[in-house]
Amino acid sequence: MRTEQAKSSERSRLISKLLSDFGTRVAYIQSKVSTLVPSQIRALRLKSDMPRQKDLADAAELHQSRISMFETAGANPTVETLSVIAAALRVGLKIEFVPFSEMLEWENNFSQDQFNVIKLEKDERFLNPAPAFGYHVSQSFASQISAFMLRLPTAEPMGTEPTGGYTVKPEIPAVDLINAGVSGLEIVLPKSQFAMIIGGITSPEAKQMQQYTNIKPMLQMEGYNA
């Protein structure tokens, strides 16, 4: 087994190469994307009502061998083909340029077992969007904050620590949260005690929580309006 020192040295060498060499950067990025995208396709197919490659191929009007290829690590489907597969799986597709750190985090946090996406016919936020009100947090504002903490009504099963009728989630990178589309959530900023932002509120409960926010002056200062 390699020592921590050897790992650290290997990491330094890689970073130095990434900083100086265009081809290395291309290869590094391609390896991440072309591993995780096929894995996402496989995950969605296995969880869908067409778990055989042939069924997905029929829905996408592609040959089964191409589905097999697109599920292989390193596959390089075009954006058009990805759109076709997304349409067949009845999900959307988002392609985004991000910092290297975010790409690595995406890779580390990705789990084929857990990856799932709401299908179009069950996507309530798309089918029946609630009128958004509350604070809208822009990317530029989010980028000034390292992380959010979420407090959700305890009815939500995803929390870890119940507190006063709400559940606290571990810290989530601010940018991830904003990208995910904040809706009906109270967001507590660790850097300003119990400060709160509400974005795209969907529940009356969430609206009530707005009363004890003290992020409001900060947001107004930043030029954000309720």
Add this chain to the structure above:
Amino acid sequence: MVKPVRYWWFYDFVQSGNPVQDWYSSELSDLGRFAMDAMLKNTAKVANQLDWGARDLGGTSNKKEDILELKFIADKKQYRLGFIFQPGRQVILLNGFYHQQKVYHPPNALDTARKRAKDFRENRASKIERTISFDI
């Protein structure tokens, strides 16, 4: 950085040297090495090996040998890693290769995998852990 849950540990077949690492270092480009690392890193997090997309080495006619292959694509080649399972969620990587039609690179890749699997199972070879780094 939070390390993700992993279910599997990968090892290189070792017998007077590490032929898997030698192949990795000498035969793969930067892209190939990154792609193999990323593939193994992702595979280690998939609990059910039936969801890996792995196949029997050399096709289903060789199923009885219990040697499988994982695939990854790089530089327009479909590389394959021959492997066997061992108790304790261990995966022993036997060799790496690619083929175009019936021409294998390196030659006799299937026989090599078979021989190494036999040697390993009969304790004529050992293993060394293939570290999967989550911070690079």
